[in-house]
Amino acid sequence: MTLTAKDVAEITRLLEESHFDELYLEVDGLKLSLRRGNGTAAVETRRRPNDASPPPAPAAADESMHAVTAPLLGTFYRAPKPGAPPFIEVGSAVAKDTVIGIIEVMKLMNTVRAGVNGAIVEILAQDGTLVEYGEALLRVRKTAAA
Amino acid sequence: MTIERIFIANRGEIAARIIRTCRTLGIEAVLAVSESDRDSLPARLADRTVCIGPARPTESYLRVGTIVHAALGVRADAIHPGYGFLSERAELARTCEERGIIFIGPTSAQIEAVGDKLLARAEAQAADVPVVPGGAIASLQEAAALAERIGTPLLVKAVGGGGGRGMKLVERLHDLPDAVQLAASEAGAAFGDARVYLERYLPRGRHVEVQVLGDGCGRVVHLGERDCSVQRRYQKLIEETPAPGLTESFRRRIHAAAVRIAERLAYRGAGTVEFLVDSDSQAFYFLEMNARIQVEHPITEAVTGIDLVAEQIAIAAGRGLRLEQPDVTIHGCALECRVNAEDPTQDFRPNPGRVHEVNWPAGCGIRVDTHIEAGSTIPPFYDSLIAKIIAHGDDRPAALERMRQAIAVTQIRGVATTLALHRGILADPEFLAGGVDTGFLVRHLSRARLASEADRG
Numbered sequence A: 001m002t003l004t005a006k007d008v009a010e011i012t013r014l015l016e017e018s019h020f021d022e023l024y025l026e027v028d029g030l031k032l033s034l035r036r037g038n039g040t041a042a043v044e045t046r047r048r049p050n051d052a053s054p055p056p057a058p059a060a061a062d063e064s065m066h067a068v069t070a071p072l073l074g075t076f077y078r079a080p081k082p083g084a085p086p087f088i089e090v091g092s093a094v095a096k097d098t099v100i101g102i103i104e105v106m107k108l109m110n111t112v113r114a115g116v117n118g119a120i121v122e123i124l125a126q127d128g129t130l131v132e133y134g135e136a137l138l139r140v141r142k143t144a145a146a
Numbered sequence B: 001m002t003i004e005r006i007f008i009a010n011r012g013e014i015a016a017r018i019i020r021t022c023r024t025l026g027i028e029a030v031l032a033v034s035e036s037d038r039d040s041l042p043a044r045l046a047d048r049t050v051c052i053g054p055a056r057p058t059e060s061y062l063r064v065g066t067i068v069h070a071a072l073g074v075r076a077d078a079i080h081p082g083y084g085f086l087s088e089r090a091e092l093a094r095t096c097e098e099r100g101i102i103f104i105g106p107t108s109a110q111i112e113a114v115g116d117k118l119l120a121r122a123e124a125q126a127a128d129v130p131v132v133p134g135g136a137i138a139s140l141q142e143a144a145a146l147a148e149r150i151g152t153p154l155l156v157k158a159v160g161g162g163g164g165r166g167m168k169l170v171e172r173l174h175d176l177p178d179a180v181q182l183a184a185s186e187a188g189a190a191f192g193d194a195r196v197y198l199e200r201y202l203p204r205g206r207h208v209e210v211q212v213l214g215d216g217c218g219r220v221v222h223l224g225e226r227d228c229s230v231q232r233r234y235q236k237l238i239e240e241t242p243a244p245g246l247t248e249s250f251r252r253r254i255h256a257a258a259v260r261i262a263e264r265l266a267y268r269g270a271g272t273v274e275f276l277v278d279s280d281s282q283a284f285y286f287l288e289m290n291a292r293i294q295v296e297h298p299i300t301e302a303v304t305g306i307d308l309v310a311e312q313i314a315i316a317a318g319r320g321l322r323l324e325q326p327d328v329t330i331h332g333c334a335l336e337c338r339v340n341a342e343d344p345t346q347d348f349r350p351n352p353g354r355v356h357e358v359n360w361p362a363g364c365g366i367r368v369d370t371h372i373e374a375g376s377t378i379p380p381f382y383d384s385l386i387a388k389i390i391a392h393g394d395d396r397p398a399a400l401e402r403m404r405q406a407i408a409v410t411q412i413r414g415v416a417t418t419l420a421l422h423r424g425i426l427a428d429p430e431f432l433a434g435g436v437d438t439g440f441l442v443r444h445l446s447r448a449r450l451a452s453e454a455d456r457g
Helices: A005-017 B012-025 B041-045 B064-073 B092-098 B107-116 B115-125 B140-150 B173-191 B248-265 B299-302 B309-315 B397-409 B419-425 B429-433 B438-457
Strands: A022-027 A030-036 A041-047 A065-069 A074-077 A099-105 A106-115 A117-125 A129-131 A136-142 B003-008 B026-033 B048-053 B078-080 B134-136 B155-164 B166-169 B196-200 B205-215 B220-231 B236-243 B270-279 B282-291 B331-339 B357-359 B366-370 B385-393 B411-412
Touching: A005 A022, A005 A030, A022 A129, A022 B134, A022 B140, A074 B064, A074 B248, A099 A136, A099 B064, A099 B173, A106 B236, A129 B064, B003 B064, B012 B026, B012 B041, B012 B366, B012 B385, B026 B041, B026 B064, B041 B092, B048 B064, B064 B078, B064 B092, B078 B309, B092 B107, B107 B115, B107 B248, B107 B282, B115 B155, B115 B196, B115 B248, B115 B282, B134 B155, B140 B173, B140 B196, B155 B173, B166 B173, B173 B196, B205 B248, B205 B282, B205 B309, B220 B248, B220 B299, B220 B438, B236 B299, B236 B419, B248 B282, B270 B309, B299 B309, B299 B385, B331 B397, B385 B397, B397 B419, B419 B438, B429 B438
Parallel strands: B003 B026, B003 B078, B026 B048
Antiparallel strands: A022 A030, A030 A041, A065 A136, A074 A099, A074 A129, A099 A106, A117 A136, B134 B196, B155 B166, B155 B196, B205 B220, B205 B270, B220 B236, B236 B331, B270 B282, B331 B385, B357 B411, B366 B385
């Protein structure tokens, strides 16, 4: 996740309209600190020194949000073969054993299952890219346990 | 072939050590980390980390497919395996060869040749290097006949073992059949190779090894020897170079023997040829060859001024040997003390945990290779080495004095360590005299125990 200039402007506006003097935000290794000064807000953003390691699955503020993480390192594929429709799309309903993708390690294909019941909210991992162990692949809004 | 990005398939101090040379050479270092090493010091030093799996090594650092896939995935030019883990698995070197990524080390065939201890013995003999009396055994009858010839005490060793793993000491011939059967079944389980062989045991042996570098085309130089006789159950604790008390002619002969073996293999990269030196007869025998960078390589770097990891990388990149033998000169003496998170008063039980406070020594002639700082956690899944303290001086007394002062200022709070044991050894007259055999540490420990009992009594 990255913060755009628009996001920062929006956050600055929120701070200005609030009764707080300082705001400190840390999202996925990106740190933003804002301070209300003499009419101008000091903006300071800083990347975590080791920005390459994947952020751990974001702790969802919303209890019903769940991140499906990679059970092993490998190349993530969203479809069973090139050109085939993806296993899931945003909005798809999934059950615990629904296959959501494949992770290939040296030609060995490993199916990845959702592990929860719910609906896909966001797909984070790109098709055909290297995913690390524990990297968030997609986000699911959980439904009550079946 | 230039190497611009190296994937490091290791952890701990050696990962930090390799990253340092990468930085010097302007090479990007991508570090494989298990889940429990994400926040380690090497992880912070690396240009990038890739999480390869859970903490347990069999699910992360020991997975050949995952390591190669990750290295290819980050478009690394080469893999540095460090020591331990996959460094001497022919499978990793072979997979790299097949997938067109450079393995920083010997060829898979060379790893296989030295990994099979009987094959390595045969290579040594063919290179006109003496081996300890012994040989292969195919049956208990053969074992009995061979044992009769070489005499006791003797060792039953695993063909696929090495580094002291899978060894049984036999003092009386009638214990031989049981020892052979036990060693074979253990070797089968541990190394997937139940073959064993016999070697005479030399109780007054010293462990002396020679560092070599080969270009892979038959040219080899040596970088002197290291004495690693201060060990317990084949785990080295203190190493030094040069080996004390050897004559110049003996030194020349043992160096030449190591070079002959490596030349015969057309060895590529950094390797170590281990010898048993008989203190009584002043003879040496080939033991085995290690196809990797050694834990104790910094003492060789201290006295030669040569960065061994940089040479490994240059050879792997196809630049060959950048040194001729006369370019290698030995200056002074260097020692290394291994600081392990182990409790010597509890039979060296590993003592993982959190290090609250740490103070490493510094100064002229002192080097510390470590991955530990205040707040670091020592996970229970890996070996217990937390630091190597290296002291270099113009001669042995100067190096010893620097080491004593370095150990005296070192503080580690939170876990039990071998520091106090080092202080004791550095004051032991037998060690100070130089040239101890591999039985020294056991003698030192029992003397220390007696002394402390006398103090209490």
